[in-house]
Amino acid sequence: MGILISQLSWKIGGQQGEGVESTDRIFSTALNRLGYYLYGYRHFSSRIKGGHTNNKIRISTKPIRAISDDLDILVAFDQESIDLNAKELRAGGVVVADAKFNPVIPEGIDARLFAVPITKMAEELGTSLMKNMVASGASWALLGLPLEVFNKAVEEEFGRKGPAVVEKNIEAVKRGAEFVLEQAGGPLDAFKLDEADGEQKLFMIGNEAIGLGCVAAGCRLMSAYPITPASEIMEYLIKKLPKFGGTVVQTEDEIAAVTMAIGANYAGVRTMTASAGPGLSLMMEAIGLAGMTETPLVIVNTQRGGPSTGLPTKQEQSDLNAMVYGTHGEIPKIVIAPASIEDCFYDMIEAFNLAEQYQVPVIVMTDLQLSLGKQSCDVLDLNKIQINRGKLVTEAPELAQHELFKRYEFTEDGVSQRVLPGVKNGIHHVTGVEHDETGRPSESATNRLRMMDKRLNKLNNLQVREAIRVDAPHAEPELLIIGMGSTGGTIDQARAWLGQDGVTTNHITVRQIHPFPTEQLFPYLQAAKKVVVLENNATAQLAGQIKMNVGFADKINSQLKYDGNPFLPSEVYQACKELV
Incomplete structure (x- = not known):
């Protein structure tokens, strides 16, 4: 038996819509069950179907938070996948390819080719759609990992479609495994992973961790418009929020999404919205409204390639200046940037707390790789969750006749008491124009100076976890x-x-x-x-x-x-x- 290795990189490539994503999902889920640390990167086209796509997973016995330069195993559904990705293969690497297209390793690449009748095997089982399971079985077998673990992941993926579908997919996995093992003469010693630590780990994308953080923070409404790479937050919360009495509203555009979030927060419901660069641009005027009315607001901006439509499915970090300077006029705002899956969860809880403590817009800045890259992370510590709603009052003091509640009262720290609509004695004006302590419009120069200073000084003593x-x-x-x-x-x-x-x-x-x-x-x-x-x-x-x-x-x-x-x-x- 050869020396066991501590890490390995696996990639699957093909045309979008061929099952690349589901193959990666099942493969990585099975590895996660064995206790390995995983870090994934998804390269995909902005088209719904067609165009080259590939998913790469780095597998390790130790914590990892980066993709690897090289590649050990490439699973290819077409020649394009080989041509585009073979340069990453290390010397002695392996290509598992569909024999249907007569695969060829490019000249100068030191790699071993296994041409497997992937499509043919799938068609013999009733449908070419199962070719991803044939390919998965072939590459899994080369690693010498137990097939029963992989089959369990297959059951979970296809269980809702009935036992017949599950059995056929498991048979597809078996046929792929048997074929390649016969060709290779058994599992490849050079690709045998050392045992993982066996500890329980979560395996999720950053957007899922953000969604989970929203639920834990007490968010009960998300108003949003779908956009890559933020849509998965919306999709996650559509499934989860109704279980807690909440809901997701898909609005007609990002302007409606952010203004709905402002209105709901004003009414006392913890609400957020999420978008990417183009959507953030549309929200800018409303962000200024939240700053002027001192209404809590949480926005997630998942950065992607810009400007305009740009590269909607590719990595970039080019919205920083827009988030800091984008709004007209001068308002206090907070921008925080998670750096890990765990951060995505905990930072969302902090974002809601900060928004209500300081009564300001809070923008949570991620990027496509963090938002969509699937990674292992430690089990989240729910004991760390603390909810702070700031100066939210449920009882207002008695007022003289015709007197209004001082919603924007001048205070030492710049933060005024916030009252929800309907609270007795809490009536006040709310307007986007400059106003006095009760919210009444005011163009007084003296009042303007005091109000601007009040708002801008709120963050002088800002305390953010791990700045x-x-x-x-x-x-x-x-x-x-x-x-x-x-x-x-x-x-x-x-x-x-x-x-x-x-x-x-x-x-x-x-x-x-x-x-x-x-x-x-x-x-x-x-x-x-x-x-x-x-x-x-x-x-x-x-x-x-x-x-x-x-x-x-x-x-x-x-x-x-x-x-x-x-x-x-x-x-x-x-x-x-x-x-x-």
Whole structure:
């Protein structure tokens, strides 16, 4: 028996609509049941059907948070999948391909080809739709993993269609496995994974964790319009919110979605909306309304390639400046950026708390890789959940005749008491124009100054959980690498390689984007000899915030990628090596 390996990369490719997604889902679910850590990346077309798509999974016995540069096993439904992805195969890699299209390994690629009659086997069982199960069985068998675990995942996937369908799919898996094992002479020693730790893990995309966080936070209404890559949040909550007395409303557009969310929050229901860059642009005027009326509002912005329709199914982090500066006039707002699946859950709870504590819009900024990449994560700790509704009052003091409740009363911390409609003695005006303490419109210069200062000073004492995430083992590192969103695991992998070369590095993930955590970042930039800021955009938006708010422009080097793909660890490693 050969040496057991600790990690492996598997990818399946084909035309959109061929079952690539369901194959990946069943394959990864079975691996998760065995206790492996997984990190997935989904490359897909913006078309509903057709166009090349592939799903890549990194499998490990230890925690991982980045895609791998290389590839061990490629499952291909067409020659295009081989041509596009074979360059990732490591020497000695494997291609499992449908014999129907006479697969060929490109010249110069050191890989072993298994041509399996995938479509033919599926058709013999009644339908070519089962070819994904034949392919799955073939690649699973090469790893030497127990088929009964895979079959259990098949049962869960197809159980709702009845036992006959389940049996046929399990038979498809068996035929694929038997065929390739006969060709290979048994499981391949070079691809035998060491046993996983067996501990229970969650396996989900960031959007599902966001949806779960909304439920845990007490959100009971989502108003939204479907848009990639945010739609999965809506789809998740459509299934979950009714179980808790809540609902999802699909509005006619993003303007209706955000204004409905503002109205529902004003009425006292924790409500959110989610969108991507184009939808966020449509929401900007309403975000200003929430700021002026001091109404809590939670928005999730799942970034994708822009501008306009841009690359709707590809990775980018180019909305930062829009979230910070997009609204007209000047209002207080909070922008936070989860960096892991766990963050997506806990940050949603915090977002609702912050929105009500400070009575401001809170934007939760994710990116496509974090939103749609499926990953293993620790079991969530429900004991960490705390609900804080801020200065929400259920009883208002007695008022003199014709006197109104001071909804926007000047206070030391800038936050006024908030009362819900219908509470006795709580009547007040609500308007988007400048107003006095009771909400009555006012154009008084003195009142304007006081109201602007009241609103803008609310965040002077803002407390956000882990505004920056710090891994700083070195007092004076050669490099400080800074990122945001989904880049953290990639940076850590590159740092491991740099450490082997003797390069000292620290790593910071910025999680509070606005107001910017200047004081927290300052000492780390001061201590580092050079700084690398990693981001998926063309104009170095995060680096710009650091230079403007913290300084040290002479130390800062930007590493940018905006071709629609996430960073690979090797790219970060090479860029950093060139600086030292």
